[in-house]
Amino acid sequence: MIDSKALVIFSGGQDSTTCLGWAKNRYREVVAISFYYGQKHQIELEQAKKIASALSVPLELVDIHFYQQMVYSALTGDPMAMNAPHRDNAALPASFVPNRNALFILLAHSYAQQVKAHTMVAGLCQTDYSGYPDCREPFAKSLILALNQGSDQQIELLTPLMYLTKAETFALAEQEGVLPLVLAESHTCYQGSSTPNPWGRGCGLCPACLLRAKGYQEYLSTLERSTHG
Numbered sequence: 001m002i003d004s005k006a007l008v009i010f011s012g013g014q015d016s017t018t019c020l021g022w023a024k025n026r027y028r029e030v031v032a033i034s035f036y037y038g039q040k041h042q043i044e045l046e047q048a049k050k051i052a053s054a055l056s057v058p059l060e061l062v063d064i065h066f067y068q069q070m071v072y073s074a075l076t077g078d079p080m081a082m083n084a085p086h087r088d089n090a091a092l093p094a095s096f097v098p099n100r101n102a103l104f105i106l107l108a109h110s111y112a113q114q115v116k117a118h119t120m121v122a123g124l125c126q127t128d129y130s131g132y133p134d135c136r137e138p139f140a141k142s143l144i145l146a147l148n149q150g151s152d153q154q155i156e157l158l159t160p161l162m163y164l165t166k167a168e169t170f171a172l173a174e175q176e177g178v179l180p181l182v183l184a185e186s187h188t189c190y191q192g193s194s195t196p197n198p199w200g201r202g203c204g205l206c207p208a209c210l211l212r213a214k215g216y217q218e219y220l221s222t223l224e225r226s227t228h229g
């Protein structure tokens with residue numbers, strides 16, 4: 001157990017729920033921060049509260065919905081555009097929110113100073129989300145370096161899922177003891193559907209649900225292979 005405090009950037013989704021379990025098993029004290037930025041899938045935040053409370057983690061919920069005024073994303077705009085390219089950058093998916101992760105990390109870095117956390121944990125992952133440039137490691141590393149330099153801090157940013165596939169993230173959740181919470185409570189669906197499925201809650205049709213369902217299938221077949229051979 002590491003004798004310090006960790007702040008988890010927590011959305012209530014599969015990845016950050018896994019990170020919350022990971023941090024709980026490693027740090028003496030864990031706190032979490034969630035952001036409301038006008039996402040259609042607000043249910044994510046209701047689930048975030050439930051999950052944080054189930055893991056006895058204090059959760060700070062921050063309203064930054066003004067951000068919708070500045071950027072376009074299908075996550076805050078037209079959900080029917082979800083499977084199309086981004087309106088303002090055709091190379092990116094419609095669900096991309098420009099600078100969202102930069103904003104989350106910036107705000108979490110400010111909050112970390114207030115609560116005296118020297119470690120931040122984020123569920124950024126560049127394996128499956130290659131469509132989101134702000135999930136990649138060089139971005140995360142350079143941003144935390146800039147923030148530390150700009151505020152004379154030494155806060156580290158850990159990204160335990162960075163090179164895991166979705167199937168490996170399911171396996172990590174199992175290892176950290178949070179797989180039942182991931183399946184029953186975590187929420188990633190872009191449409192805000194809370195329909196229960198074997199792989200968790202969601203519509204089963206949006207890109208986030210498709211990725212999650214596919215990852216769960218892969219996770220199950222890996223389990224089967226290791227049981228039978």
Ligand SMILES: [Zn+2]
Nearest residue numbers: 189203206209
């Ligand atoms: Zn969905």
